[in-house]
Amino acid sequence: xxxxxxxxxxxxxxxxxxxxxxxxxxxxxxxxxxxxxxxxxxxxxxxxxxxxxxxxxxxxxxxxxxxxxxxxxxxxxxxxxxxxxxxxxxxxxxxxxxxxxxxxxxxxxxxxxxxxxxxxxxxxxxxxxxxxxxxxxxxxxxxxxxxxxxxxxxxxxxxxxxxxxxxxxxxxxxxxxxxxxxxxxxxxxxxxxxxxxxxxxxxxxxxxxxxxxxxxxxxxxxxxxxxxxxxxxxxxxxxxxxxxxxxxxxxxxxxxxxxxxxxxxxxxxxxxxxxxxxxxxxxxxxxxxxxxxxxxxxxxxxxxxxxxxxxxxxxxxxxxxxxxxxxxxxxxxxxxxxxxxxxxxxxxxxxxxxxxxx
Ligand code: NCD
Numbered sequence: 001x002x003x004x005x006x007x008x009x010x011x012x013x014x015x016x017x018x019x020x021x022x023x024x025x026x027x028x029x030x031x032x033x034x035x036x037x038x039x040x041x042x043x044x045x046x047x048x049x050x051x052x053x054x055x056x057x058x059x060x061x062x063x064x065x066x067x068x069x070x071x072x073x074x075x076x077x078x079x080x081x082x083x084x085x086x087x088x089x090x091x092x093x094x095x096x097x098x099x100x101x102x103x104x105x106x107x108x109x110x111x112x113x114x115x116x117x118x119x120x121x122x123x124x125x126x127x128x129x130x131x132x133x134x135x136x137x138x139x140x141x142x143x144x145x146x147x148x149x150x151x152x153x154x155x156x157x158x159x160x161x162x163x164x165x166x167x168x169x170x171x172x173x174x175x176x177x178x179x180x181x182x183x184x185x186x187x188x189x190x191x192x193x194x195x196x197x198x199x200x201x202x203x204x205x206x207x208x209x210x211x212x213x214x215x216x217x218x219x220x221x222x223x224x225x226x227x228x229x230x231x232x233x234x235x236x237x238x239x240x241x242x243x244x245x246x247x248x249x250x251x252x253x254x255x256x257x258x259x260x261x262x263x264x265x266x267x268x269x270x271x272x273x274x275x276x277x278x279x280x281x282x283x284x285x286x287x288x289x290x291x292x293x294x295x296x297x298x299x300x301x302x303x304x305x306x307x308x309x310x311x312x313x314x315x316x317x318x319x320x321x322x323x324x325x326x327x328x329x330x331x332x333x334x335x336x337x338x339x340x341x342x343x344x345x346x347x348x349x350x351x352x353x354x355x356x357x358x
Contacts, residue, residue: 002307005114005121006297009132009168011308014175017136020300024140024293031064031292037299038067044097045071046089047124048080048104053265053287054124054133058101061294070097085331087116094118099298105230108327108351112334114310120301127325128162128231129352134264135168136297137290138223144289145260145282146220150177155215157184157245158225158270160191162232165264166225170195174202181206182215186244188237189227194353212245217254222247224263224270224283248272255280262286313339313350323354 009017027034043062047055051073059069071093072078080089086109094100094117102113103124110123125131142149154173156166160183170191173179181199183191183206190208199206209215216222224247232238247261252275263271263283275281315335321328328334328351338347338356347356 003114003117003120004301004305004307005110005117005310006132006301007111007114007121007123007308007310008130009135009172010175016306017139017172020136020296021139021143021293023296023300024136024289025144027295028140028144028289028292031295034065034295034299036066038062038065038302041065041067041098041302042096043067043069043071043298044093044100045069045073045124046093046100046102046104047071047073048075048102048109049125051103051124053290054103055101057287057290058122058124058133058294058298060291061298064291065295065298067098067298071101085333086112086327087331087333090121091116091118094121099302105325106327106330107323107325107354108349111310111351112327112331115334122297122301125164126327127352128164128167128228130168131164131264132168133294133297134165134290135172136293137286138165138169138262138264139172140289140293141260141262141282141286142221145285149173150179152220153180153182153218154221154223155182155184155212155219156191156223156225157212157215157247159189159227159231159241160185160225161189162228163225166223167192167195169223171198174199174204179204182218183208184210184212184215184245186210186241189241194348194355212247212251213254216251216259217256219255219259222255222259222261224261224267226266226268226270243269245270246272247275249274249278252278252280311335311337311350313337313348316347319347319356319358321349321352321354322356323349323352326352326354328352
């Protein structure tokens with residue numbers, strides 16, 4: 001079905017994201033002007049995974065635009081608990097609503113939903129894979145607080161392997177000129193290879209370091225992340241990583257006077273509360289900006305229907321994605337679609353981006 005969805009920002013040209021971010025800024029400056037833009041419209045929020053900011057900021061966005069909301073935030077209270085597939089739930093709910101926002105613990109789930117949905121689908125986080133609307137929030141925050149999206153040295157710290165926010169943000173910032181990345185993590189939590197390849201292909205550069213101390217003085221932006229307890233194979237593996245990075249007032253002394261600290265939140269213990277009073281701590285403001293940018297996104301998606309092609313690769317009926325947390329290993333009806341490298345020995349799953357040698 002030819003419908004506009006937001007699964008991955010990279011399905012759109014940079015001008016499209018810029019127009020959403022610019023509209024977000026316009027809404028921030030005069031929200032009342034947009035109060036009736038979605039009168040009579042319904043948004044469904046299907047949250048299969050916990051959320052505070054993403055879910056509530058989407059709901060607030062729709063209500064502030066004059067629309068109404070339906071949905072669930074605990075799949076146990078829906079037919080999901082009876083074994084209903086993503087396909088069936090999405091098919092039905094998308095026939096009730098004008099726009100559907102979905103968060104799910106499995107990578108590629110939003111794309112799977114979009115394949116059968118009758119209305120636009122927005123990916124509000126698919127497992128450890130992507131989180132494009134957090135990235136729109138981050139871009140609006142950078143545009144307002146740093147006055148630019150280019151020429152920035154951005155440090156990303158914490159759980160870079162499982163953090164979908166940093167994956168989406170890297171893909172996005174590498175599309176702007178002269179951004180440099182410093183990845184601060186333990187060897188176990190390094191940024192996935194496919195994200196590093198996107199950065200290199202774009203002409204941006206990255207380095208990887210083990211400690212916050214060796215990077216903090218060079219940064220324009222420090223993006224802290226939580227260690228994603230729920231995505232570890234065992235509790236022991238999580239405990240081995242817990243508390244590795246803690247940003248405190250002492251470390252902030254080595255940072256530039258105009259560096260800003262971002263965090264998608266929730267914070268666990270990676271930023272001490274005394275940093276909150278530092279004027280460079282921007283994470284609560286960032287969460288507030290999330291409402292404006294989501295208002296802009298909803299307006300854009302409801303007004304200009306520019307369909308995106310969801311599967312551009314080829315179907316390989318006998319190949320399974322090697323990622324056990326990929327939606328194709330959960331919902332058997334999905335076409336197993338891969339992008340192939342030149343000699344067809346390296347396949348990249350079109351749902352979760354995991355690579356496989358065949
Ligand atoms: C993030 C998420 O859910 O990926 N939070 C958010 O959307 N604001 C980060 C996290 O859970 O650590």
